[in-house]
Amino acid sequence: MIKETDVLIIGAGAVGCAIARELSVYGRRITVLEKEADAGFGASGRNSGVVHAGFNNPSGSLKAALCREGNRGFEKLASDLGIGFLRTGKLVVGNTERDLESLTRLKIQGERNEIDELEILDEEEIRRREPALRGKYALWSGRTGIFDPFEYTLALAEDAASGGVRFLFGHEVKSLRREQDGIRVLAETSAGDPAEFLSGIVINAAGVGSARIFRMTGKDTYRVLPCRGEYHLLEKGSFGSIGRPVYPVPDPEKGVLGIHLTPTLHGNLMIGPSAEFTEDPEDMANTAPVMEELLAGARYLLGEDCSFRLIRSFSGIRPRIVEKDGTPVTDFRMEEDPDLPGMIHLLGIESPGITASVPIAKRVAGMLREDGSQPQDRLLTERDRSRFPRVKEAAGGRMICRCETVTEGEILQAVENARKLGALPTMKGIKNRCRASMGSCQGGFCTLDISRLLKDKAGIPTDRLTYDGPGSELFTGVLKGGEDQ
Ligand SMILES: Cc1cc2nc3c(=O)[nH]c(=O)nc-3n(C[C@H](O)[C@H](O)[C@H](O)COP(=O)(O)OP(=O)(O)OC[C@H]3O[C@@H](n4cnc5c(N)ncnc54)[C@H](O)[C@@H]3O)c2cc1C
Structure with missing residues (x-):
């Protein structure tokens, strides 16, 4: 039986959940299809958890504008959602005259992007703010902060569900096509059963899977180049006290921010991420050479004699997008398919995508309204949140x-x-x-x-009982003593 809905969102990452939440104020039937067993199992739960300020992104880009907007609104958003957020500030550290030039260029770019609280610091001031750090020069960004990306994504999802959005997990979208009265979407459940939906509007927020969804419309305009970022997680208190994210000077060739140190809200420190292209968008392995590379990256910032107590390693995949001829797409792409009215694609939503997730959602809401206006925040702020107690x-x-x-x-x-x-x-x-x-x-x-x-x-x-869904059962067989666990 075909299930009808007004809006169908593919993907329950931070972006899909933020869109669902934003659209929930209209009282329309909204369904989110997610292939995994829960929200936030994709990139939204596998990142640095930094609310970026927006000075790293080229002036005039959507990334710069939406990151700045997300950053400015984060205190209010965190308070509405009842989640943690700490505006810690951040340091980008360099050692050479060339690094100083790069830091100054970043500061100028940031000022053009209307980012406040940017300052170049000397060695003494760096040490005063972060005594454990090595480095001669630094760019200080007072607007940067940290949050818990699991808590954030789940809070967005729960808030959307409180507003009437229906989430269907274990539903992988396999194909879609135009019909007279809407877009027909065929999904497969984790039990292997087909599930069909008909919706006037379909939003592709599938992260690293978004290029695949795009190709289901019969076009091959984009290819995704999955770029894996590996991390180490350190035991609480195992390395002195780094109170704020610390980055090296970014290498513009690589297009990533470099191996950095990020404290979490819970008192751990993360080292990473690396950047390696992988064939498989689902390949979240951790590899021995990169594990060493991460430690070297941390020692560059903290000195050679540092040792760390690692408790876990993990990785996340950046959905890097290129056009058919290989031209890199360096900005977020948010576009309605001209041949498939009602089909909106979000492509290349890599960093600072989680910082920008609510502004992205507001833009999508604007695309769906005839006058282009965005929904009123007040309706979300005043929402009853008692259904999902913290x-x-x-x-x-x-x-x-x-x-x-x-x-x-x-x-x-x-x-x-x-x-x-x-x-x-x-x-x-x-x-x-x-x-x-x-x-x-x-x-x-x-x-x-x-x-x-x-x-x-x-x-x-x-x-x-599974680790993260069917196929990852934690226990099999019978334990000693005959008990079934
Ligand atoms: C290593 C790394 C570090 C980062 N650090 C930061 C940072 O510090 N700050 C910041 O702002 N941003 C950061 N980002 C970027 C940020 O994490 C992403 O931009 C953001 O999480 C994207 O959210 P999303 O919802 O688009 O994607 P995702 O969270 O990946 O969600 C997409 C969802 O779609 C589902 N899906 C895919 N295909 C299908 C299908 N066919 N059917 C149904 N469901 C499907 C997936 O299972 C997934 O749950 C980082 C990213 C990485 C990888």
């Missing part, structure tokens, strides 16, 4: 994850929130919601306790 508010019961001090109550609230969103409760989704198993033991001590709790109090049989 997990911390549910603290209570036994302590299950000792590294991150997460209780039974928080884990069960995480499961309930996932279910209300329509997501499959998975270990990764629980971790992203309440941080259970995110600490120094990485679940070594608490995974069994979590699985027992889920079996006894959330009705999730142990042999059905």
